[in-house]
Amino acid sequence: MAQQGKKDRTVATHAGSHPHEHQGVVNPPVYRASTVLFRSVQDLRERYRHKYETVTYGRDGTQTHRLLAEAFTALEGSERAIILPSGVAAVSTALLISLSPGDSLLMVDSAYEPTREICDGLLARIGVETTYYDPMIGAGIAGLIRPNTKAIYLESPGSLTFETQDIPAIVAAARQAGCRTILDNTWATPLFFKPPAHGIDIGVYSASKYIGGHSDMMMGILTCPAALHKTAAKMAHGYIGHAVSADDAYNALRGMRTLHARLVQHQETALILARWLADRPEVEQVLHPALPGTPGHEFWRRDYTGASGLFAVVLKPCKPEQVERMLDSMRLFGMGYSWGGFESLMIRADLKTCRTAKPWHAVGRTLRIHAGLEDPEDLIADLEDGLARYRGE
Ligand SMILES: Cc1ncc(COP(=O)(O)O)c(C=O)c1O
Missing domain, CATH: 3.40.640.10 (Type I PLP-dependent aspartate aminotransferase-like (Major domain))
Known part of the structure; x- marks a missing residue:
């Protein structure tokens, strides 16, 4: 056709x-x-x-x-x-x-x-x-x-x-x-x-x-x-x-x-999670191209027609064990490389070792998140429990 x-x-x-x-x-x-x-x-x-x-x-x-x-x-x-x-x-x-x-x-x-x-x-x-x-x-x-x-x-x-x-x-x-x-x-x-x-x-x-x-x-x-x-x-x-x-x-x-249907949903859920995380006291910065403050946001607005489901969160300075406690017991966010599937993922990213032109500025640890096709409310509940473990509660 x-x-x-x-x-x-x-x-x-x-x-x-x-x-x-x-x-x-x-x-x-x-x-x-x-x-x-x-x-x-x-x-x-x-x-x-x-x-x-x-x-x-x-x-x-x-x-x-x-x-x-x-x-x-x-x-x-x-x-x-x-x-x-x-x-x-x-x-x-x-x-x-x-x-x-x-x-x-x-x-x-x-x-x-x-x-x-x-x-x-x-x-x-x-x-x-x-x-x-x-x-x-x-x-x-x-x-x-x-x-x-x-x-x-x-x-x-x-x-x-x-x-x-x-x-x-x-x-x-x-x-x-x-x-x-x-x-x-x-x-x-x-x-x-x-x-x-x-x-x-x-x-x-x-x-x-x-x-x-x-x-x-x-x-x-x-x-x-x-x-x-x-x-x-x-x-x-x-x-x-x-x-x-x-x-x-x-x-x-x-x-x-099904690419279009899936991406619309990945986009919507990622934005819900990114905005929720941006308001959390444990979070230093959310890195999501569709959120103001992320470097190049103005270019994303000018040149892109949407955002997919992958973004990152920079946590406030903390001990490595806090992040490990959080990641080890997530119920819905799997820990794995790759992304783009139907399921949500969360993984630590070490950015200091992979920059040479301009040192990575953030002092806190970075988590990369893929928003899957689950219900955002269930994902937020999983994040809430994860952050409680992070705080040691
Ligand atoms: C941005 C980007 N480009 C390329 C690749 C490589 O793709 P593949 O794992 O299919 O070899 C990946 C994989 O994670 C990626 O994230």
Whole structure:
């Protein structure tokens, strides 16, 4: 079904759906494959001419992966999407196709920690130098761009500290200097921010989060213009050998159908919890892009159309045992990395060790919270009891 001019909810519900190509069945079949057969030498030649656009071998994906890419690009706005086995695979593929030995990268200081590890480990090993920059640098990024700077990487909001970046100012400076921009847009999803509409060249997503939405699969998605598609697909599937199961691609496409409904609820519950926590005497600061006072809130208001369910709380200075007492007995908030599933989560975040451009300012301990789909009243009751344990009651 053509999606032009339709609203996001409609696109997320119908994009990549072609029931009458599959005997009227609403959802597409799961095409599992390693081997793909060709009718003739001519057919083989023709399909290989359009390798990565057609189906030629299981590692590059089957029709199930193509339909997920079709749905995702319809919602996000990029010309192409590549389906990868994890968000980290999307991050490393985006960096590897943008940088060569001798090049330099500008990386936001608030980036997801494994993204920093790719820079400090893998990229350093192949002779790519990384300079970390203050997430609030805005147009000042121009002062850091050198002749060999080939890419600027953004993660907005930062997934631990939630600064929203001035994306248009950074994109303008990058364009002026001829640098590529890469944005980790996992937090906002294409529903709340569309990278290509803001001039970003490559979007990276951990689809293990809201796209899958059920804490039961790993996936990454890289979005890019058509001109970069072959290079990115060759790097991902051809050189690194990334392959994704068709069952996971199917689950991600199914996740997209409920993305809007889930995100509206995650957004509402997260705001209820964030506002409740902001009024607590134990709390120094709530870091939520939609709350005034969080760095970059004005950019969130200007550029984003919504907020998802992940935010953080900085506690007043306290003893580590107080936080441990709280976390150890939460009933509804599970303690685990990742986020974006249906369930609520809460985890300690140590920010002092993962900042180099600008030391992390807060003295208190930080908790990262994911607001799930439970009733907010039950979640607040769980938080209330947790804070009582924190106080030693
Ligand atoms: C912002 C962000 N980007 C990327 C990733 C990596 O995704 P994955 O765990 O699917 O490799 C994560 C995972 O937590 C993340 O939070």
